[in-house]
Amino acid sequence: MTPVTTFAGRKVALFGLGGSGLATVRALIAGGADVLAWDDSPESTGRARDQGVTVFDLNEADWSGFSALILAPGVPLTHPAPHWTVEKAREAGIPVIGDIELFAEERRALAPGAPFVAITGTNGKSTTTALIAHILASAGRDVQMGGNIGTAILSLAPPAPDRIHVIEMSSFQIDLTPSLDPSLGILLNITPDHLDRHGTLADYAAIKGRLVAGADRAIVGVDDDLSRAIADARTGPTVRIHVGTPQAGFDGLSARDGTVFDADGTPIVDLTGVGSLRGAHNWQNAAVAAACVRALGISDAELVAGLRSFPGLPHRMEEVARRGRVLFVNDSKATNADSTEKALTAFHDIHWILGGKAKEGGIVPLAPLFGRVAHAYLIGAASDAFAATLEGRVPYTACGTLAVATAKAAEAAAASEAAEPVVLLSPACASYDQFRSFEDRGDQFRNLVRALP
Structure with a gap:
């Protein structure tokens, strides 16, 4: 735990009693703060009360006595409308911040030079965070990994000069961290996402850009216009990352054909055979990780060893089994x-399991990749809409359930004459029509594969 000593003797309001909220309450109390915590969910407040947390309805509180409102990242700050606690905080003239802001303030107070790596991007941030932490840990460094990837940041050990915090940050978390100042800030990419929470793409990009704007050093993927503009606006040290053959004069790291290259064109590492880092998006992740760990003093030999031993993350192009020539991949995330585009570009002769609760646009943007698909197996609520998109382009079977789809895909893949047919669960859909979560969906797929005859 990182006790929040910077709020010792002060009274704070906290709203949102999920996992990170409870961790924040404990860290504030351990540091000597007086915390009144609340949640709109009776289940959450009851669970917190059972754990000894002082639960108090903030509707009835005297907000003039609070020093700050600590807000959980899932609670609306601006769009579609500020949460009622945010309105009360603004009326009282107190800041609205999150748990990573508390960590940042504690770091400045305890160990201002402590290594703090913050990673964001629309896609790939969890894999990149885990990859960086894995390389550092493999090289014997003291690494603390958390944030949006799982462990709440205040549940990690406190900042220290020889301890590296590797923290994934969502746009929600960045928005609640006004003094964000990592020693190394990483921006992977920006594509439209969470516009219901940020209003416009420009606002979303501006929030992402704040992570590298306040960093001592930055690493930025420059393959989209918004990220490239953010890199151009920086005045501090910045390493650019490009996937493909760079133009003359490019002075960053690049990745192409499964190899990461130095600025002078020298190969750093060949990723061939590293199943957890297939596809161009993962080549970018590897190049970013290389730039990051090099900046932290890791040798190229340690870097290569860490990349080659990276196991990957569950539900993200996870190789769950091989049966003969057939590879089974769980991309439920x-x-x-x-x-899903990232997975389709990484394989050929794909027996594609897809469907669920569809997002806007469905799978229409994936049409240029349909040639890689041998057969599609449709499940869930989106089956009819996806069938209409696939009609005349990709042979498909309406399977209804994941169990039926897995059995049919496995049978067809085994009969394929391809060198490595792939049964790929990459639904391009939310899971909530048939599953509790994407993790539940991926776990069930893994179990179905293991149970195949």
Whole structure:
């Protein structure tokens, strides 16, 4: 835990009692703060009360006595409308901040030079965060990984000069961290996302850009216009990352054909055979990780060893089994077309399991990749709409359930004459029509594959 000593003796309001909210309450109390915590969910407040948290309805509180409102990242700050606690905080003239802001203030107070790596981007940030942490840990460094990837930042060990915090940050978390100042800020990419929470794409990009704007050093993927503009606006040290053959004069790291290259064109690492880092998007992740760990003093030999031993993340192009020539891949995290695109570009002769609760636009943007698909197996609520998109382009079977789809795809892939047919669960949909979460969907797929005859 990182006790929040910077609020010792002060009274704060906290709203949102999920996992990070409870961790924040404990860290504030450990640091000597007086915390009144609340949540709109009776289930959440009851769970917090059972854990010894002082629960108090903030509707009835005297807000003039609070020093700050600590807000959970899932609670609306601006769009579609500010949460009622945000309105009360503004009326009282107190700041609205999140748990990573508390960490940033604690770092400045305790160990201002402590390494703090913050990673954001629309896609790839979890894999990149885990990859950086893995390389550092493999090289024997003291690494603390958390934030949006799982462990709440205040549940991690406190900042220290020889301890590296590797923190994934969503746009929601950046928005609640006004003094964000990582020693190394990473921006992977920007595509439209969460516009219901940020209003416009320009606002969303501006929030993402704040992570690298306040960083001592930055690493920025420059393959989209918005990220490239953010890199151009920086005045501090910045390493650019490009996927493809760079133009003359490019002075960053590049990745193409499964190899990461130095600024002078020298190969750094060949990723061939690293199943957890397939596809151009993962080549970018590897190049970003290389630039990051090099900046932290990791040798190229340690970098290569860490990249080659990276196991990947569950539900993100996770290789769950091989049966003969057939590879089974769990990409349940792909809840929209943009995410599924990454998987489709990484394989050929794909037996594609897709469907669920569709996002806007469905799978229409994936049409240029349909030639990689041998057969599609449709499940869930989106089946009819996806069938209409696939009609005349890709043979498909309406399967209804994941169990039926997995069995049919496995049978067809086994009969394929391809060198490595792939059964790919990459739904391009939310999971909530048939599953509790994308994790539940991926776990069920993994179990179905393991149970195949």
